Amino acid sequence: MRETEWRGWRRRSLGRPGSWLFWAATLLAVTVALVSVRGELDQAHVTLIYMLVVLGGSASGGRALGFSLACACFLLIDYFLQTPYDTLSVDKPLDWLVLLAFLVTATVATQLLGRANAEAAAARRRAEEIDRLAALGAETLSAGRADDALAAIAKVIRETTGAAECHIYVAGTGGGFRLGAHAESAAAKAGGRDADRSTLETVAWVAEHRWAATERLDGTPVRTSAAQGASAALDAALAPARALLLPLVAHDKSVGVLLLADSYGLRLDPARRRFLDALSYYAALGIERVELVAEAEHAEALREADRLKDALLASVSHDLRTPLTTIKALAHDLAGGGDERAAVIEQQSDRLNHMVADLLDLSRLNAGGVPVHTEINAVEDLVGAAIQQVAGALGGRQLRTALALREPMPVGRFDFVHSLRILVNLIENALKYSPADTPIDVAMRGEGAMIAIAIADRGSGVPAAERERIFEPFYRPAGGASPDGARAGGAGLGLAIARRLALAQGGTLSYEDRPGGGSIFTLRLPAARLGAEGVEEAPPLAVSS
């Protein structure tokens, strides 16, 4: 409510001085008119006309005026209009009955009218509150910037509560508080309160405990155990207070503090305090919005940086490959002539190419720019392609596979290229981290809704503490678990890329210890159900000759 309305509301409850004068004059005029013809009047005429005056007065001027008019009418009827005239005494006892009946009827009618008026006023106030909430909602939603919305909320809260000032403190990331928005009346603008140290301390206390606090007229802070403005625990602390601090909680998180201040004392009745609670929830949501917007802007900036980084990495990787081709080809020619150093050069250029590819993939995965094409694929096809790709790196190592041709072929719905990359990474890892004379085992099986491909080695396994860390980028095993340090020197990206690629196509990648020593890495991908017409065995065409 605005200040003027607040005064008007007080005036309505007592009645305006104007209406008292008006009804006194009306009463006088009616009496003069009736007295002039009192000889020809019946008592019923007199009482009914005065009843109209009483009802009119109490309807427009309130209950107090109604009672006063009823009493005045009682006396006027008795004195002027009942025989004997011009005296308070009455001839017939029945006349007393008429007078008393008039008084009781007028009083009851006034009382009823007053109550109806009060209810109407309350309903009007509710309607105004709802209007205000709606306006607040519309303003906060339409405000272009989140900070503007918060300022609008502060303004509405101040106007509604009639306080001189309204401050909204926002919890900062570092634990401190900053003034997010404030609104003040024209009078308070000159000598408004400053956020001194003790205020900030109280603000911090309120936010931490989620309890309200007040400040007496002399400045003494009072810390309460009331969580909300409407609670009765706040009554005593508010009795004469110049400031009220309420915690702002959104989604069970303390996001800030609302401070209402008026150096002449706050006037907050329980109804208004209830409304204040609703408004302060708006304020809490406003703060949350400000924070979300800030976060989104920050994230957008980070994404932009990521995009640039990605573009740079892509171009660098691309430009690196061309000289690598030359180096590799020339080294290969030299190695053919029997120079072992050339073989090392070729090997290292392969390694470099590998790292370039890894970096490129990780940067693309991080930027979310990796398209996933899931299609129906045969697991055998995938494993076969992986074996074909690592064939050059096997160097005589044994890669064992078990394939039961009688079993139905495991078929999945996944991205072939991504899954191939995962498997190649896993097999290369297994080759790196297990002794050269041990075989690598590749197994595949259906597991209901998933198909699983397991790569098992006889290396030293992964310590329990590092089982999740191995999937982080740039992870290197502590103490170099690799028996062959030179070959193990990747960038530590293989497993990180593998897991992200698995997740991107609805799969998982997990580690477990292998019974008898070693590691098992299992890639699980969504299985596919083939339609009846999919791969049925039609009658063979070829006939034995």
Add this chain to the structure above:
Amino acid sequence: MIPQGQREGTGLIVDDEPQIRRVVRNALQGELARLVEAATGSEGIDMAAAEKPILVVLDLGLPDMPGIEVCREIRKWSSAAIVVLSARQSDTEKALLLDAGADDYVTKPFSTLEFTARVRANLRRAQAAQRPSEHRVAIGELVMDLAARTVRRGEHTVHLTPIEWELLRTFATQAGRTLTHRQLFNAVWGRTFGDPQQYLRVHVANLRRKIEQDPLRPEIIVTEPGVGYRLEMPG
């Protein structure tokens, strides 16, 4: 059979990097009688028209025009084997290239050995395409009789479903050439009906179970990840 190194015909190398041209030239030295080089796409197209090469080695990262355009242009009037060199490892791009008429691609950095083998296979296939097609095709131990529609491995007959037969026939008639998924769809499902194309990969896996010694180490039908499949002629 066909000789390992053939010393006839012209090869055209289109690449703006002199070092790469040198590497390719060294790798092709024993394969062709004559090698010519171009540094830009338009120069490459002109030389392909003038020299009538039987092999074009085309780099994708040309300064003047996209490699795929050069490929399309040359393919309009030339039956030369086109082998593309790509620095990007994007498989969609490779598939697009093959659909645009390229015969094969090699990803940088490539090994000279692999490159030479690919070139040989493509040259052999280009030559084979010019000879009248034979009824019997031998793929290692496997013998296909295209007229009788039978496949035999040694003494045993291999039983294939109609789709598997169409697949193998398509592979065999374009041996050594990487066929994209799309090309296989068109070749196989263009003739038959009722079978969802999405099962292509499953059909290939089933076919491998029937004709490969070890389906997990296929020697006849090789997977080109993200692009398609290729039938390798042993030897």
